[in-house]
Amino acid sequence: MNRLLQSVHALLRSFRLWATVGGLAITVLAILVLLGHVPMPAVQTFDRLNQDHRLRWQPPEFEPRVLIVDIDEKSLQEQGRWTWPRRTLARLVERIVDEGRARVLGFDIVFAEPEPAGDLSLAEAIRSRPVVLGYYFSRQAGARRIGRLPSSVFEGHAFDGWLLPQWDGFGANQERLSDAARSSGFYNAQLDDDGVVRSVPVLTLFNGQVYESLALAMLRVYGDNPPIALDGQLLSLDAQTRLPLARDLTARVPFAGQAGPQAGRFEYISATDVIEGRVDPARFRDRIVLVGASAPGIGDRHTTPVSIDTPGVEVQATLIAGALAGHMPYVPWHAELTVSLITLLVAGAAALVMPRLGAAGIVLLAAALLLVLQSANALMFGVLDWITPVAAPMMAVVLIAILNLATGHFIESKARQAVVALFGQYVSPKLVQRMAREPAAYPMESQNKRLTILFADIRGFTRIAESMDPQVLREYLNTFLTRMTEVIHQHQGTVDKYMGDAIMAFWGAPV
Structure with missing residues (x-):
């Protein structure tokens, strides 16, 4: 069990690492586009249309x-x-x-x-x-x-x-x-x-x-x-x-x-x-x-x-x-350098933070960063008359968000399936769902905790077993253990093991 959960955590850590590396690579690409080392006509077209739209309004x-x-x-x-x-x-x-x-x-x-x-x-x-x-x-x-x-x-x-x-x-x-x-x-x-x-x-x-x-x-x-x-x-x-x-x-x-x-x-x-x-x-x-x-x-x-x-x-x-x-918009000589620094800060922050967020958090952060970029661009134009590019950093934020949403969905779904398969029969469904959503919140390292432990079996089971047909006895045991498991799960307990007619469960630790 521990090895499987540790592999789940390793998978999540690997996802975060590669998503961060991919996000930083996208940031570098956006800066190269800004500095003119990587031609991307669509980015220039967006900047022109964005500026034209602002002038019309x-x-x-x-x-x-x-x-x-x-x-x-x-x-x-x-x-x-x-x-x-x-x-x-x-x-x-x-x-x-x-x-x-x-x-x-x-x-x-x-x-x-x-x-x-x-x-x-x-x-x-x-x-x-x-x-x-x-x-x-x-x-x-x-x-x-x-x-x-x-x-x-x-x-x-x-x-x-x-x-x-x-x-x-x-x-x-x-x-x-x-x-x-x-x-x-x-x-x-x-x-x-x-x-x-x-x-x-x-x-x-x-x-x-x-x-x-x-x-x-x-x-x-x-x-x-x-x-x-x-x-x-x-x-x-x-x-x-x-x-x-x-x-x-x-x-x-x-x-x-x-x-x-x-x-x-x-x-x-x-x-x-x-x-x-x-x-x-x-x-x-x-x-x-x-x-x-x-x-x-x-x-x-x-x-x-x-x-x-x-x-x-x-x-x-x-x-x-x-x-x-005295109102003459212009492209300052340092426009590419200034926006490259903004791209490094904004897209770099997105690359570092987004791998640690869920889908909703990624979308909200991307929307907030896009709003910040457009607001800064409009402020530089309105106050300083600067015409500065904004398409490259916006492109970087969107691509980083898509990267994290796509890879995160794939890897987290795999981790969720593994957790559900492992704990579904031992832990209450609500706790399984919580563990599937946040596997990182349940570390696998050894811990000292004060637990409440339940041992329960059927009184006089030997005498009862001798008087029953084997098939009837099996149904009798299944009914008992199923009902006991349901009650334990209802009270957020964890089933540790089944031992013949006995069941062992505990409270105070999720795994």
Whole structure:
């Protein structure tokens, strides 16, 4: 009996050891995934979806300093299909800048094709005024180089070692317009491999020169053209306006809620209402105004975390608003190291504790740890603007829980069967069930205990046996011993042995 019970305890100890080793191995795997040594695209996909979901649920904050003049369907109906005559756009500039006194006006539009008479009117309208023109770069092989690029802001060698994209062409503004504008900036967005725009380049390299984005150029004009200062991966224009950059000189766009005219993040005004003088000029005073298009078929449109059809002008507006508000989410340089440490603590604790818990305890602990991980991730984003991965440590906790549930169920069921088979005929059913559930609570080491012992037999059994047929005697004994065993079990006793017509039982020890 002792050898069998000792084998049960050894089986449980072996389970705990191997479950712990397996859990620690899963923890190491999760850390290797975080550090990029083991590629696991599903983990990266989960992190992206998790972050996108958080952005969609985040309430947008209205930014009063930024306004969008929208070339919408109403504008196309009144002013005609795009492209409009440059004289019409010159009138738009005069309404916003001369009459409205906007602090800066930016175009999320490029004027690449010449219109001699119209170009002259538009150039005169934007000359000596705080107007920033947009343009774009192209990666397509053999892409054309149209228009004239503005002056660069840095020499390319200043960014040796940075992971900068390569461009093959560009679509810039006509030379007359580019020279007349206060500044110009590219409005390219960066597509992730799932086709979603989460970041935009702030600076980029072309032909050995570094150029600034539309959002950055507008922020500089808004701040009276401060110099660009780079400290590590932090771009600063002044003490308040800072943009944390990734190694490819992109910045995360602080999307929130939804996108478009109905989202409530920005004030949208129809371009035709501005052109026709139906808008109070005071609405533009001291504000950053972007001109772009939400009408289908015009301008750039993107899939973003908050919408599958976000106007490109709102992407630029959102980046500007985030920089002004000082709310720019970013991936800190120590993100992988920080989350690796969290993974070691959380998943390591799960690997050490779960083998000692039952199924319910494992599930509850896993749920609690997952909640802690998500809460910590949300706290780092909400308070510190950190974008940190959470999928790898969550994956580790789930896998460790599954490992312990699967192996624990198999091994404990084997141990339970052994205990029931061994003690079922000697110990009360309730005690057998308790021993099967918690075999470790009943050690097999020798112990000194004070016991109550019962010896019982049938008085005058020899005389009775001589007068009975053997088959009748057997039934007589079975009836007696069965009834005695039932009574002993009812009082939580343990049957030690049967000796002919006698039974021995004791109380005070379960085995």
